[in-house]
Amino acid sequence: MSRSVIVAGSRTAIGKLSGAFATVSAQELGGVAIKGALERAGVAPDTVDAVLMGQVIQAGQGQITARQAAVAGGIPMSVHATTINKVCLSGLQTLYLADLMIRAGEAAVVVAGGMESM
Template identity: 55%
Template sequence: MPKTVILGAARTPIGKMGGGLASLDATELGGIAIRAALERAGVEPEQVGHVVMGQVLQAGQGQIPSRQAQIKAGIPKEVSSETVNKVCASGLRASVILDQAIRAGEVEVGVGGGMESMSQAPYLLPGARFGYRMGDAKMLDAMVHDGLTNPFSGKQMFVEATEVGDELEMTRADLDRWALRSHELALKATDEGRLPEEIVPVTVKGRKGDTVVEVDEGPRRDTSLEKLAALPGLVGKDGSHTAGNSPGVNDGGGALVLTSEEWASANGKE
């Protein structure tokens, strides 16, 4: 059975909702990441045999977002493609599917990853197709409805996270310490110039000219345990999860170039 190896990887900066990447849709972000990953791997777009990209918020994105991203990255339209939705694990699952295809001998070279634009998630009008005869109509936020709400319990993810954290006896102090550690490590890597190894700068066109986004927008230099501790809980005043120790609402894309060890050796890849 072939063994899978990683030839290259790249990601965009991670933008905040409404931030520097808000004007780009998910397929544009995914395409940028795919193109950069191929360049870093030294693989031509024509050598790719399959593309698998994860995306949660696909409403309004159009057919097969992964194919849109691959075309924007320069991969020929003849290359097969599929889009995966496994919520937070979508990008990881995409890479696992590609790994399985390579080990099964179905694919020699492929691209796997994930892409998301929470900024561009649309609002939905259920029932609008046939008209509203009378009364008020409800509008759904696709970001919250499709991405952040458990369809079985109706609870949002921060509620579910708080309940699971309580079951596992994770304290507010534990979560705040981990959050601070994450900020500090991200900023340390930024200051030491290590992140350009993985980040591809993104040029965003605007009315006043182009803007280049090249650093993650989430890490905060002014945070501290004291500031984190002062934030109210998302579930109850003393809840363990807060806006400071929970995942952000973000935009970005990332991609891996995977191949079989045999193909890599035959093509002079280390």
């Protein structure tokens, strides 16, 4: 069984409800964080096997918001993407699922996180 490790992290600035980021979509913010994490880790976007992103408030955001964020972060459309929608801890759930995928040998490089914009 493979071990999984977190090699880098990235986040955007924290805003407030209806504040400076109110007009920026969660997918755009997620894309910025994904791109930053890949750069910090020194991982090429085309080596990513899967993208898992949590998002609670998806209404009006379009389909497969994880894929939208992945593409915004430079990851190819061919990479598997899944959005987790839970009221609490959807981003943390993606880390758990990424760990399972890696330890099961289903993936070697997984981007996992969460995104919101209000």
